[in-house]
Amino acid sequence: MDDQEYLSIYTDDEYEEIDFSKKTHLKYLTIYDCEITNLNPDIFKLKNLKELRITDNSIKNISGIGALKKLKKLDLSYNEFDKIPDSVSELESLEEFNFSYNKITEIPDGILSLHRLKMLDLSGNRITKVPEKVDKLEDLKELDLTNNYIKELPDSICNLNLEILSFSRNKDLTDNYPRCLNRMDLQLNKPEKGDKKFSHFKNNAIYEKAESMIYDEEYKPAVDILNKILKEEQCGQTLYSRGYCYLELKEYHKACEDFTVAIELVSDKERFFAAKGVAHSRLDEFEDAVKNHSKAIELNPSIRNYKNRAFVYKDMGEYAKSVDDFTKAIEIAEGENSGLYVLRAAAYKRMGDLDNSWKDLDTAVEVNPDYILAYIDTFEMYITSKTYRKGLEYIGKHEKHVLDIGDEKYKILFLYLKATVYICLNMDIESLENELKELFDKDINLEWYFGHMRDWLNESELGQDKKDKIGELTDLLESIEN
Numbered sequence: 001m002d003d004q005e006y007l008s009i010y011t012d013d014e015y016e017e018i019d020f021s022k023k024t025h026l027k028y029l030t031i032y033d034c035e036i037t038n039l040n041p042d043i044f045k046l047k048n049l050k051e052l053r054i055t056d057n058s059i060k061n062i063s064g065i066g067a068l069k070k071l072k073k074l075d076l077s078y079n080e081f082d083k084i085p086d087s088v089s090e091l092e093s094l095e096e097f098n099f100s101y102n103k104i105t106e107i108p109d110g111i112l113s114l115h116r117l118k119m120l121d122l123s124g125n126r127i128t129k130v131p132e133k134v135d136k137l138e139d140l141k142e143l144d145l146t147n148n149y150i151k152e153l154p155d156s157i158c159n160l161n162l163e164i165l166s167f168s169r170n171k172d173l174t175d176n177y178p179r180c181l182n183r184m185d186l187q188l189n190k191p192e193k194g195d196k197k198f199s200h201f202k203n204n205a206i207y208e209k210a211e212s213m214i215y216d217e218e219y220k221p222a223v224d225i226l227n228k229i230l231k232e233e234q235c236g237q238t239l240y241s242r243g244y245c246y247l248e249l250k251e252y253h254k255a256c257e258d259f260t261v262a263i264e265l266v267s268d269k270e271r272f273f274a275a276k277g278v279a280h281s282r283l284d285e286f287e288d289a290v291k292n293h294s295k296a297i298e299l300n301p302s303i304r305n306y307k308n309r310a311f312v313y314k315d316m317g318e319y320a321k322s323v324d325d326f327t328k329a330i331e332i333a334e335g336e337n338s339g340l341y342v343l344r345a346a347a348y349k350r351m352g353d354l355d356n357s358w359k360d361l362d363t364a365v366e367v368n369p370d371y372i373l374a375y376i377d378t379f380e381m382y383i384t385s386k387t388y389r390k391g392l393e394y395i396g397k398h399e400k401h402v403l404d405i406g407d408e409k410y411k412i413l414f415l416y417l418k419a420t421v422y423i424c425l426n427m428d429i430e431s432l433e434n435e436l437k438e439l440f441d442k443d444i445n446l447e448w449y450f451g452h453m454r455d456w457l458n459e460s461e462l463g464q465d466k467k468d469k470i471g472e473l474t475d476l477l478e479s480i481e482n
Contacts, residue, residue: 004023004025005025005026005027005028006026007023007028007029007030008029008030008032009031009032009034010033010034011034012036014034015034015036015040019042020040020042020043021042024046024048026046026048026049027048027049027050027051029043029046029049029051029053030053030054030055031054031057032053032055032056032057033055033057034057035057036058036059037058037059037060038059039059039064041064043064044064044065044067046068047070049068049071050070050071050072050073051073051074052068052074052075053073053074053075054075054079055075056077056078057078057079058079058080059080061081061085062081062085062087063086063087064087065088065091066087066088066089066090066091067090068091069090069092070093071091072093072095072096073094073096073097074091074097074098075096076099076102077100077101077212078100078101079101079102080102080103081103081104082103082104082105083105083106083108084104084108086108088110088111089113089114092114093116094114094116094117095116095117095118095119096117096118096119097117097119098119098121098215099120099122099125100121100123100124100144101123101124101125102124103126104126105125105126105128107122107127107130109133111137112131112137113136114137115136115139117137117139117140118139118140118142119140119141119143121144122143122144122145123146124146124147124148124208125147125148127145127149128149128150129152130150130154130157132154132156133156134154134157134160135156135160137160138160138161139161140161140162141161141162142162142163142164142165143162143164143165143166144164145165146166146169146189147168147169148169149170150167150170151170152173153178154178155178155180157178157181158180158181163187164187164189165181165187166189167189168189187304188302189271206229207225207226207229207241210222210225210226210229210241211241213225219245219248219249220245220249222241222242223242223246223249226238226241226245227242230242234261234265235265236262236265236269237262237266239259239261239262239265240258240262240269240271240272240275242258243256243259243262243276243279244275246258246279247278247279247282250282252282252283255275256279256280259272259273259276259279260276263276269299270296270300270305273295273296274292274296274304274305274308276292277289277292277293277296277308278308280292281311284315286315290313290316293305293308297309301328301332303329303333303340306326306328306332307325307326307329307343310322310323310326310343310347314346314347314350319347319348319350319351322347322350323344323347323348323351326340326343326347327344335367336367337367338365338368338371338373339371339373341360341363341367341374342360342361342371342373344360345358345360345361345377348360354381354385357381358381361374361377361378361381365378369401370405372405372406372410373410375398375401375414376402376410376413378394379391379395379417379418380417383420383421383424383456384460386461388421388425391421392425399418408439412436412439412477415435415439416436416474416477418432419436420453420470420473423469423470423473424462424466429473433473436476436477450474453474454471454474
């Protein structure tokens with residue numbers, strides 16, 4: 001036996017040589033473009049697998065997959081399945097499932113039993129309908145139905161707490177979808193007039209390959225493919241995709257250039273303007289960012305577009321304008337989005353309007369008692385407003401609920417803030433330090449939050465001994481993370 005945890009296989013010869021019966025410690029396995037039609041049954045005995053990617057092969061059946069009870073991510077894209085295997089419904093820990101570019105025609109009811117599922121990609125198939133009970137996927141954040149044959153979406157899809165919903169390139173869905181989706185706080189990629197299945201685009205096959213790479217966060221090889229396409233034909237969508245890659249690669253000037261040309265080719269795509277606005281904001285070119293987000297709002301006055309501009313106004317220090325945009329987003333959402341209240345509360349806080357900030361945080365909890373960021377931000381408010389005793393009372397009232405509804409990331413944040421309150425009140429934090437060490441997972445990235453807390457520490461009026469202690473706690477968690 002060996003203790004290898006990561007394994008990637010890229011040739012059929014390499015695949016044939018692997019003795020999977022000796023790979024019992026594997027947690028991450030990728031089998032890419034190996035021209036296989038069946039899986040070695042020993043793979044289904046790898047009980048520690050957390051991520052399995054079997055892409056660009058010719059597999060039609062994977063019935064033994066249900067044995068992998070710890071599996072969190074499963075990618076079976078670009079294979080030859082004509083249906084989703086029933087055994088997938090047995091993957092009780094599954095959080096991400098990519099089944100794009102196969103040949104399925106329906107979504108089986110078994111998928112709806114995957115209650116921990118956060119991402120479901122069924123793009124590039126032959127699906128004609130979405131189940132009425134799709135809202136059983138209560139934790140789903142991202143759903144991709146792009147490039148299918150769907151004729152309508154059920155009203156129940158509006159009950160999901162989605163962040164991204166994509167259903168473009170379903171030509172009969174141009175107008176036939178629930179209008180409640182327009183009021184939700186999500187990235188909505190919907191069909192355009194005349195949007196069929198990209199059949200007019202001669203490089204469709206390799207473009208979809210680039211899109212798959214983008215999905216897998218392989219931005220540099222995706223750019224190489226997109227470059228080849230753009231040498232043959234100029235296409236706004238291709239430029240947009242390359243610009244997105246450049247954004248992720250932090251090449252913001254190149255991203256701006258691509259989005260600019262994409263807009264010249266297709267001037268009515270609000271997401272092109274929104275993306276260009278993001279690129280300008282990353283370059284601290286805030287006036288240009290506002291102009292582009294304003295154009296996106298003109299084309300589609302959506303929650304997401306108002307949020308984007310509100311964030312830019314916040315970065316510019318124009319907090320009143322930021323509040324106005326969050327208010328418009330709240331009106332579109334008809335007051336039913338907790339996250340928007342939390343964001344507006346932060347803008348009010350920057351303005352020094354703590355009364356309205358507290359009100360928005362209270363409203364956020366009223367709208368959705370399970371929205372954990374409302375509790376995290378409220379707790380932080382007690383710290384930054386130096387009302388530590390009230391913060392301690394708040395912990396006593398809400399800690400059990402927060403730890404029940406939160407994943408590891410938010411449990412860590414809550415306990416970290418709890419330890420901060422303890423330090424400010426000269427209380428012992430040894431037990432909290434031990435609890436945090438046990439919770440911390442190397443896959444969790446909290447760099448953004450620790451940076452925020454360091455900024456607060458530098459500006460706070462705490463004594464140096466307390467600053468040092470909070471700094472030591474932050475250093476400890478960062479060392480575990482890295």
